Amino acid sequence: MGPLEKLQLLAQAAAYEPAEDVGLTGTRFPTAAAPAEMLGCIHYAATPKGRIPLLKTLVSSACERDCTYCPFRSGRDFRRETFTPDDLAGLFLQLYRADLVQGIFLSSGLVGGGPRTQDRIIDTATLLRKRYGFSGYMHLKVMPGAERDQVAATMALADRVSVNLEGPNARRLSFLAPHKHFSEELVQRLQWIHELREAQGGRGPSTTTQFVVGAAGESDAELLLTTEFFYRRQRMARAYFSSFHPVSDTPLEGLPPSSPEREMRLYQASFLLRDYGFTAEELPFDTKGNLPLKEDPKVAWAQEHLSQTPVELNHAPREQLLRVPGVGIKGVEQILEARRKGTLCDLSQLRKLGLPVQRVAPYILLDGKQPARQLQLWAVG
Numbered sequence: 001m002g003p004l005e006k007l008q009l010l011a012q013a014a015a016y017e018p019a020e021d022v023g024l025t026g027t028r029f030p031t032a033a034a035p036a037e038m039l040g041c042i043h044y045a046a047t048p049k050g051r052i053p054l055l056k057t058l059v060s061s062a063c064e065r066d067c068t069y070c071p072f073r074s075g076r077d078f079r080r081e082t083f084t085p086d087d088l089a090g091l092f093l094q095l096y097r098a099d100l101v102q103g104i105f106l107s108s109g110l111v112g113g114g115p116r117t118q119d120r121i122i123d124t125a126t127l128l129r130k131r132y133g134f135s136g137y138m139h140l141k142v143m144p145g146a147e148r149d150q151v152a153a154t155m156a157l158a159d160r161v162s163v164n165l166e167g168p169n170a171r172r173l174s175f176l177a178p179h180k181h182f183s184e185e186l187v188q189r190l191q192w193i194h195e196l197r198e199a200q201g202g203r204g205p206s207t208t209t210q211f212v213v214g215a216a217g218e219s220d221a222e223l224l225l226t227t228e229f230f231y232r233r234q235r236m237a238r239a240y241f242s243s244f245h246p247v248s249d250t251p252l253e254g255l256p257p258s259s260p261e262r263e264m265r266l267y268q269a270s271f272l273l274r275d276y277g278f279t280a281e282e283l284p285f286d287t288k289g290n291l292p293l294k295e296d297p298k299v300a301w302a303q304e305h306l307s308q309t310p311v312e313l314n315h316a317p318r319e320q321l322l323r324v325p326g327v328g329i330k331g332v333e334q335i336l337e338a339r340r341k342g343t344l345c346d347l348s349q350l351r352k353l354g355l356p357v358q359r360v361a362p363y364i365l366l367d368g369k370q371p372a373r374q375l376q377l378w379a380v381g
């Protein structure tokens with residue numbers, strides 16, 4: 001099998017791993033037309049270095065583990081491929097020089113244990129950085145069971161590293177991955193990454209994780225409490241939530257897929273934790289610990305907490321402004337800037353700031369008055 005054919009197989013396999021994707025169909029090429037055989041291998045990605053075309057690939061689609069949801073689990077019958085570090089680094093360089101990619105995401109199935117698999121990722125990345133002088137974006141996976149010095153070596157090469165937790169706690173993980181150890185194999189690696197970054201004064205690659213949603217009976221509260229822990233304690237950059245989709249010839253092939261709405265609500269809630277000052281306990285969970293599917297969690301929270309006590313936009317502190325639906329981080333800055341110039345007393349002023357007045361109006365006061373009434377009058381007019 002030729003290297004390009006192999007890349008097609010391994011890169012398509014990597015599509016299961018979220019890594020800064022703008023969208024799996026969002027592939028675009030900045031300066032050159034991509035050959036048809038490369039479609040599906042290159043993903044247009046939002047990275048800390050900007051939006052770039054990213055090659056996402058596995059080093060190997062062989063795996064010795066038997067995770068119950070995973071298409072690469074051992075014993076499943078399909079064609080497996082493995083790159084040598086030399087072949088993969090050389091192939092990436094060709095694509096980079098052809099202006100088809102500007103960065104790489106490397107993951108792998110586990111072959112010969114975590115340390116040996118991690119070595120192949122490190123060797124590939126080292127060739128790119130040291131032999132070929134590639135200085136662009138690299139997101140490298142830290143494998144379950146990788147050793148501490150390997151974690152340090154991976155961090156020294158990468159712009160971003162990630163450890164997939166898959167489940168929010170040991171109980172849920174045992175259903176998804178019977179032979180993975182939540183604390184010893186996964187959380188421990190995230191803790192090392194955090195310690196190593198702290199030892200460098202907070203410098204170093206950012207960290208992400210991924211959860212599989214909807215296969216293990218986990219609630220949104222379980223997922224978001226764990227997410228909150230890593231955001232607060234380890235300054236994790238982002239948690240990814242991947243809706244479960246049943247794969248044939250796996251133990252979970254008979255389970256229904258998880259809804260994309262649930263995935264979207266989890267992302268919205270995780271941004272409330274990371275960027276908007278919410279705690280997981282404040283989120284609008286139902287009695288089973290799940291978010292409402294039909295409502296943005298910020299709106300659901302505001303309906304309960306701000307409808308009777310709206311926020312006065314002229315005086316509220318930044319953290320209170322951030323709680324108003326329709327007001328994002330940029331919107332808060334615009335409100336604060338407008339306040340320095342005068343009093344906000346009319347919805348048309350908010351409209352000029354680019355704020356979605358229909359969403360904002362029910363939860364605010366403008367100079368002591370409820371603009372929701374003004375909105376009703378506009379609607380009548």
Ligand code: SF4
Pocket residue numbers: 063064065066067070071072073074108109110177
């Ligand atoms: S370790 Fe588990 S999740 Fe990872 S590739 Fe192997 S079977 Fe899939």
